[in-house]
Amino acid sequence: MEILKVEGVNKAFGGLKALHDVNLSVEAGTVHAIIGPNGAGKSTLLNCFVGRLIPDTGSVTFNGTTSLIGLKAHEINQTGVSRVFQTPEIFGELTILENVMIPTMARRDGEFSLQFWRRLDADAEVRDKALHMLEDLGLASKKDIIAGSLSRGDKRRLELAMCLVQDPKLLLLDEPTAGMSRADTNNTIDLLQRIGEERGITKVVIEHDMHVVFSLADKISVLAQGTVIAEGTPQAIKGDPRVQEAYLGGAHL
Numbered sequence: 001m002e003i004l005k006v007e008g009v010n011k012a013f014g015g016l017k018a019l020h021d022v023n024l025s026v027e028a029g030t031v032h033a034i035i036g037p038n039g040a041g042k043s044t045l046l047n048c049f050v051g052r053l054i055p056d057t058g059s060v061t062f063n064g065t066t067s068l069i070g071l072k073a074h075e076i077n078q079t080g081v082s083r084v085f086q087t088p089e090i091f092g093e094l095t096i097l098e099n100v101m102i103p104t105m106a107r108r109d110g111e112f113s114l115q116f117w118r119r120l121d122a123d124a125e126v127r128d129k130a131l132h133m134l135e136d137l138g139l140a141s142k143k144d145i146i147a148g149s150l151s152r153g154d155k156r157r158l159e160l161a162m163c164l165v166q167d168p169k170l171l172l173l174d175e176p177t178a179g180m181s182r183a184d185t186n187n188t189i190d191l192l193q194r195i196g197e198e199r200g201i202t203k204v205v206i207e208h209d210m211h212v213v214f215s216l217a218d219k220i221s222v223l224a225q226g227t228v229i230a231e232g233t234p235q236a237i238k239g240d241p242r243v244q245e246a247y248l249g250g251a252h253l
C-alpha cells in the first residue's frame with residue numbers, strides 16, 4: 001500500500017524551477033531514500049510534504065486520501081507525518097526530558113500551548129511516556145542535562161525521540177547522519193533499522209552519505225535539477241549511468 005503519493009509537483013522560486021513535475025510513490029513499511037547532488041531540490045520537496053512550502057501545482061497525498069497541500073505544519077504532524085530536521089530543532093534551554101515531554105503532550109492534547117507548561121511537570125502520564133522513549137533511545141541517563149549542551153549526535157537522537165514520541169506513521173529524515181563520526185553514523189543506521197522493524201514506521205530519508213543510503217534504503221529516487229531522473233532498488237541505482245553522470249559528471253557511487 002502507498003503511504004505517500006506525489007503527483008506532478010512543480011515549485012519555482014522566481015525564475016528558478018526547483019521542482020519540475022515530480023512524481024513519487026512511497027510504499028508503507030519501506031525506507032525510501034531521495035538522493036541527488038547539491039541544489040537538486042531534495043529539501044524543497046521535503047518542505048512540500050510538511051507544510052513549509054506549497055507547491056505551485058501538483059498533489060501530495062498521505063495514506064490514500066489525505067491531501068497535505070495547504071495544511072499547517074502542526075496539522076500535518078497530527079495526521080501522522082513527522083520530520084527530523086538537518087539542524088536539530090530542540091529547546092536548548094530545557095532538559096532532555098522536558099524537550100520530549102512537550103511533543104508528548106502536544107500529541108495527546110492536539111496542539112501544545114505554553115499555558116500548559118506550568119502543569120507539564122506534574123503530568124505523570126506525559127512524563128512516563130517521555131521517559132520510556134528516552135530509555136528506548138539510550139538517553140535516559142542524560143534526562144536532566146540541558147539540551148543545548150549535548151553533542152551533535154545526541155541532539156539528533158533527542159530530536160528523533162521528540163518525533164517518535166508522537167507515534168508517526170511516516171518519518172521524514174533530512175540528512176540524519178550529517179556531521180556525525182563514522183561510529184555515530186553506524187549507531188544511527190542501527191537505530192533507524194530497529195525503529196523500522198519494531199514500530200513499522202515508513203521512512204523517507206534524504207542523505208548524501210551513500211553508506212547510509214545503501215544500508216537503509218529499500219528504494220531510491222534520484223533527483224537532479226528538480227527532476228526525478230532514476231528510481232529503483234539500491235543495486236539498480238548503483239549501476240545506473242544517468243545517476244553516475246548526475247553526480248559530479250560521472251563519479252562512481
Ligand SMILES: Nc1ncnc2c1ncn2[C@@H]1O[C@H](COP(=O)(O)OP(=O)(O)OP(=O)(O)O)[C@@H](O)[C@H]1O
Pocket residue numbers: 013016018036037038039040041042043044045
Ligand atoms: N527559499 C528559496 N528561495 C529561493 N531559492 C531557493 C529557496 N530554497 C531553495 N532554493 C533553490 O532551489 C534549488 C533547490 O534547493 P534545495 O535546497 O531543495 O536543494 P537540495 O537538493 O536540498 O540541496 P542540498 O543537498 O545542498 O541541501 C537550489 O537552486 C536552491 O538555491
